[in-house]
Amino acid sequence: MKPIRLTIKLVWILVGLAIALLIPALLGSSQYNMVLVTTVLLYAVMATAWNIIGGMAGQMDLAATAYLGLGAFTTGTLLIRWNVSPWIGMILGGFVAAGFAAFVGYSLFRFGVTEVWYALSSSALIEVLRVIFLLWEDVGGPVEKFLPFYSWSLYHMRFGSYVPYYYIMLALLLIALFVNYRIAKSKLGYYLIALGENEDAAEVLGVDARACKLKALMIYAFLVGVTGGVYACLYGFIHPNIFSGLKGTEVAILGIVGGMGIIYGPLLATLILVSGREFLRSNLSGQLESLYLAIYAVVLILIVLFRPKGIATLFQDIYENILSRIARGKNVQTNTPSL
């Protein structure tokens, strides 16, 4: 039974990948649609990276946009001032975000800030960064800083079309998923899951909770920081409003709704919810501008109320159900002749 399941899983992954690769061919004619799918992927990358700190380690980090913004500002500033390629800039941005996360995480974990208070302080952090960049006129400031425009330059990561960005985002998503997978299978992953369930118990059993949480936070911040570099190039400007508290919270919510600790959960939640929201937004605009947001919110609440473990578990249940039915059907077929 097991190898069959494995191949089925592999088929699923390949089908998903094929669809993902083909999307630009289907939608490529409409740049608007391409922006939408790229935005969905952006959320997917962040939510998937969030799964490391939030889903596995159980730390409610709401500061995804803080790391996104740091990455974006590092990349953007390096490009504008010193003409450093975003390909290098985004890696550096990742390191800046991870360094910042290390500083913040070390002090927060050192002083034992946990649960709700950790969530709140990470949310406050976004606002702190936003104001700092608003006041720091050399880098941020209240006016958007535009990246140099090129209709097609690989060195500057500026393309006239959104299709390349889509593929870059997709690559990042695959990397994030792979990192998730590797961590889940590693010692660190088991430690994280253990301390996510019960921190005190894990510590008693010899897990260095602080170090593990810090590692998870830094990996997550690095991934989101790199994404921030692409984000800056995608939209072509940097502005302190990247540091958005609501969006940071949203990333965490997508992680929760998807299913904490399930690798593909956040991805699934993003694909369903964010695409659904963007679809509603483009179709309902006009008479009732914010109706899409209300519907989105109600769906969110309903999912959390009736599936607190995440939509991924719902799919798992249905999937298992179908599989077992098929298996049973096969058994019946193979058994009848012998009877």
Place this chain on the structure above:
Amino acid sequence: MGCIYALIALGLSIIFGVMNIVNFAHGDFVMLSMYFTFWAGTLLGLEGVWTPLLTFPLLFLIGILTYRAIVERTLRQHYVTQIAVTVGLQLFLRAFTQIVWQAQPRALPYSIIQGQFMIGEYQIILSRLISAIVSVIAIVIVYLFLTKTWPGRAIQAASDDLDAAALVGVNYKRTYALAFGLGSALTAIAGGLLMTFQQVDPTMGMRFGLLSWCVLALAGLGSIPGLLISGVIVGGAESLSMALWDPRARSLVVYLIFILVLWVKPRGLFGRK
């Protein structure tokens, strides 16, 4: 300003302190009640100061409905689930106000308590002074309610030890509903007061929510006088940083204080738990 923050945080501390419910939508209740105040002010021609008479029961009702419909189901869940649900609620309230009142800021056209006077060199804005006084009075009333009356003491008992309280005959379901309703209704007073000198827009909820958590963190759980002092500290830090440094820096200073307090004194300055 600080006293109003204390009032908002008091509502939150009843909800969080008693039921351990992480309510991320509290600030949006403030925003909602500001919009109700706006309605009462423009449609009924009611004066901003008197609107809480109308909005207080309304918010109390909404609070209880919210509790029954959403929050009660998450009582036994992980706090993460509560965050998710209340953020959903926050998004909903924001979308709702955007639909009903549109996105542009709204303000009440006039107020009887306008004007200002001087004490020495300092200019005192009358509406702010009165708001501060009214908030303090409201806080005192809630304090008396919590310590002197039977339902209030039931709330306190439930916050100390739920099982023991249930043993001595506290109906915790009703107590919880009451506490959530009361906590939400307090935002009605705060909203009414805020509307006398501020305008409202749908994105305000998040700021007020985080601010009230800051005040709560500063004060620690279970200390009402502590809330008042912390509210004044937060309000004062805001005004000082606006006056002495940069108007944009006001949230920076407050949140830095918030993070520092969490590092140094995780139980707050006046906490009893």
